[in-house]
Amino acid sequence: MALREPAVQRLEGALTDPGFSWTLCMVGEDQSQKFSQLTGELRAPFSRTGDGKRISSGFSYWGVESTVAWVHACSDLFYPVMRESIESFTRRWQRIGTALEGRRYHYVSLGTGTGHKDHAVLERLRRGHPELRYIPVDVSPEMLRLGQREALRNLDIPAGSVVPVQLDFSSARNVLGLRRLVERLVGEEPVVYSLLGNTLANFEDDTALLALLIGQLLRPQDRFMLEVASTEQLDEAGARAAAREYRASPRFGEFVTSAVMQYTDLRIDMDSVSFGAVVEEDRSLLVKVVYRNRTGGQLRLTLPDRSSIEFPDEDTIRLLITRKYSPAGLEKMLADAGAVEVGRTRSGFNAAIGEPGFGMDLVLLQAGPPPAPNGSHRPPAPNPFG
Template identity: 40%
Template sequence: MGDSAISRIDSTLAGDDFGWSVTLVGEDQSDKLATLAQHLDDGHSTTGDGKRVPSGYSYWGIGPTIAWFNASNDPTYMVIKVGTEMFRRQWRTLSPLVTDECVHLVSLGVGTGAKDGMFLEAMRRAHPQMLYVPVDMSAEMLRTGSRRAVRDAHFPLDRSLGLQIDLSLDGNLEELQLVLDRLVGDEPILFSLVGNTVANFDDDLSFLSGLARVLRPQDRMLVEFATTEDLTSSAVRAAEAEYRQTRGFVEFVASAVRYNTDLRIDLDQIRFAGAVRDESILLKVFWQNASGEELRMLIPGSRPIHLPPDDTIRLYTTRKYTTERIDRLVTEAGLRTTHVQRERFRHTQRPSPFGLELRLVAHDESAPTTLPAFDVWK
């Protein structure tokens, strides 16, 4: 690269204990704010189906990042607490398979960095030359989560490069392919998509299909799903209660609107509405204007948004999948399953139908392509 600033980074950071992290910011953050404003002015609905915070924006900015870390460390948030231990056991079983097949780690949504730390610790023992590439829409989440992962695994800073991009956009996925091609060449990559991230998107199949087109034949992707063993009304109510009972989670889902608008959200006006949809439990979390009056909401740089009585803003979307739905989702996305680890929640006194599933998947070359294929790696 000659005598460029980039070529001097290694020597500049060598021995520096300031706490630097190296990140490439791929998007104009004012554009992201404008996009959020558009979604928050997307029609009237009393059921959480109009105005909304799109997936990814729930974690965008320093306020939501702090709120997510607080929720993740809330001892009453049993889904995270027990789920992390379940993940550790499942990863311990799958890790020998992964380290045999993959050299580098690309983390698609870094979260708190706890799971990335587990990946790095195991993979670096097998591949000391590996690279760690965390990817997230939120630059704040990216820095905070990846720093924890690097610290927990004692991973060298000069082997890590963060990428700030929104993975829901096809153009960004194409650019991600180009960057990874230049970074690692033909060496196989493990893409991690954990934390039930797929379930947070309105169109989960479209999102997973986009990511599947990034995988080359030698790559693998580790995907984590929240699961349910039944779709009864009692299971739906239990799913609602699982999230509603944790104050840290409720404060987190409100944070994107609280930190990016002037709307004062009363946590008592946040609703949890579950329903059975497409062999899964779909849970919508939304705020509702229960004041009886029209409210006005301001977003920096945008015109005022009016919220009539009973109008809603959807704050968060998630799902609990049946195994049958996961099978179909993976297949229709153009992927094939190579290994599966399943476990049911055991932290409740009453039997729970919920659990977690960790799937190692690969690109299915025999699957028909229904979406435009990227040809960067052909």
């Protein structure tokens, strides 16, 4: 590996200044283009079903207000998906991490979240590996700073070994750029990538995204750790329970509306937030959260570029989609994405008698043979508001 330039060495020294809390961050894309994308999605046509105007995954966490709202939601007693996921993660990671023993891995975290899970991963990977590099990646600079702080808490990892990257990893161009950056930083040494917290389920074409990440990031020596929400019950009763789970958390409601409140002048009425869920073929319970104009009249919304749009009565803004995968659905998605399972562990949530068995699956993957052409194609998901 080439020697670092003296200027970079001086910068590393500045990062350790005890008198100020500096965070180094590599910005991988033009933020003005992200604003343009957000504005374009909010200009979409009228839809009663949440298929027009939308806040795409990534923008839900973009900005200080959304970051703070997400942290609060993750600690909400009424939001078990993330709270129990965080609390059980260390135990599940310790079990699945045995498959990594015998080699020294660097760590790339796709979507840092609160940083608690990255802390558990780093604590183990750091043992016997003083040269470990930690590369947290997120579309939100605010989330990067917050997550990095928690991830590195009480860990003796030099500032120069931490390279936060602001990047939207759902873009093929960005993924290729990330791979080149990682290879420059670690050479041929193996890497563990992670996509935790059911983040994959927030994307419309989850299989295509996973195929992109597996196919473009992983070399034979690398591994990929995926965490998704799971369900043992794939029927209408399970769908209703999944929607109810998200609806029950006031702080989750604050989180899903935070981006609209931050990037438009819409006055939020929580009674206008709707949670619906359907069975998505034989693969998952699909939950959709929308904001509906229930005022009985037309509104005008000001967008980030100071332009305005009409928001008619009964029009909607999709705030979020998420899923809980069935065992068969998860298996098919992994196969369609060209991923080979190395290990898996599951933690179920405490459920009342008669309630569906929800939980979190943690899967360790490696790249397999390239998937067949169109292997990840599937028909559009049914709409809970259709």
